[in-house]
Ligand code: RNT
């Protein structure tokens with residue numbers, strides 16, 4: 001192990017990369033782990049079916065049914081993921097002690113247990129209003145609904161969540177990202193494409209008219225190209241939110257499952273960063289028309305990671321977003337988180353500045369040839385050293401730990 005690392009360190013040094021420094025650099029990158037992988041986007045509010053054009057499939061045993069179970073599962077996942085991270089919550093994960101309130105009446109106290117959980121573990125928290133899986137979203141319309149009463153409910157919900165987010169950010173001493181995603185759209189081509197977007201714009205204006213210190217709360221808006229049942233028109237399209245975010249100083253959140261399959265989110269990152277300080281991501285894996293498979297270590301992920309690293313990791317807010325109910329849910333978290341880290345590592349171990357010099361000289365042969373060689377440099381030894389240094393299991397050693405938890409804990413959840 002040490003020998004392998006020494007060898008790798010020497011090789012990387014020969015192309016100008018200090019692997020010890022890279023390990024420190026990677027250790028400082030937090031990734032927001034989405035709580036909703038733990039229970040198929042169910043939450044604790046009710047047993048309402050998942051709606052909004054998103055779907056989980058699979059029936060793997062042992063899903064978390066209570067806050068305690070979900071927290072225990074998150075702890076298990078984090079115990080085998082190197083580094084300190086963040087937790088991404090949805091409004092439906094509010095914890096009610098006794099009295100229930102509707103989503104427009106949620107308060108910081110409903111997230112107090114999460115705040116305590118995060119404090120004890122040194123985690124940050126991000127949040128999302130939940131504008132789906134609810135009777136008032138049954139027709140697939142929320143902030144753009146033609147009925148003013150429905151819009152009012154969802155506007156108030158988003159306002160309540162922003163207030164909660166600001167409270168969380170203040171409590172934890174790290175800004176909470178509040179990400180607004182709405183499912184609104186139409187199955188068939190609408191007669192009016194402007195009206196719904198005008199209503200969404202007005203609703204967002206009202207939601208965001210309440211100002212919070214950016215030390216505590218940052219807002220982002222997430223676009224989508226289509227969802228199941230809303231194939232013809234999505235109100236919150238990419239252009240809509242890109243413009244809205246720039247005009248209003250919000251972060252544009254790019255979910256790489258929300259674009260045409262040949263569109264590359266990696267390419268959007270440097271473009272947006274010429275016009276905004278930061279950009280936010282939902283990292284996922286699209287497969288054909290589905291946007292939410294577990295993040296794999298593939299070319300798309302490596303491309304995205306490369307742009308994050310080139311831009312500076314402090315300029316991209318990284319979160320994961322997928323939901324797979326067909327495999328062990330905790331393993332799904334671990335696989336995605338570790339893959340995101342591996343991809344960032346691969347980018348940190350590539351001398352892009354040097355390659356860019358060839359690009360600028362017009363020497364595309366050298367740029368291509370060298371990049372292809374760098375791809376097979378011994379990153380594994382650095383990854384292993386990283387895991388070991390941060391006290392996380394090395395290579396697949398995490399797997400028996402999760403298996404054992406499955407046998408001892410998950411199997412008993414019937
Ligand atoms: C849906 C969006 C959204 C959700 C989560 C649960 O297509 O990606 O981010 O996945 O909010």
Ligand code: ZN
Nearest residue numbers: 222255282321
């Ligand atoms: Zn998303």
